[in-house]
Amino acid sequence: MIATFDGAIAGVLKRPEVCRKLDESFGMFAGRSSTPEEFGAHIGAKIKAWTPVLKVSGIKLE
Numbered sequence: 001m002i003a004t005f006d007g008a009i010a011g012v013l014k015r016p017e018v019c020r021k022l023d024e025s026f027g028m029f030a031g032r033s034s035t036p037e038e039f040g041a042h043i044g045a046k047i048k049a050w051t052p053v054l055k056v057s058g059i060k061l062e
Helices: 003-013 016-025 036-057
Strands: none
Touching: 003 036
């Protein structure tokens, strides 16, 4: 199932209008897709980077 989603997302990100809209709306460069493993590593790095900020700020998930 992950491979199916990955393939579908990679296909959509090949469309210039989609990449342009993502960049305009969210400041994202969406010109390249990643493997599920690369995405997992990216999310893991973001969690590691933001966890101390959330702890210091006292922000809690609801």
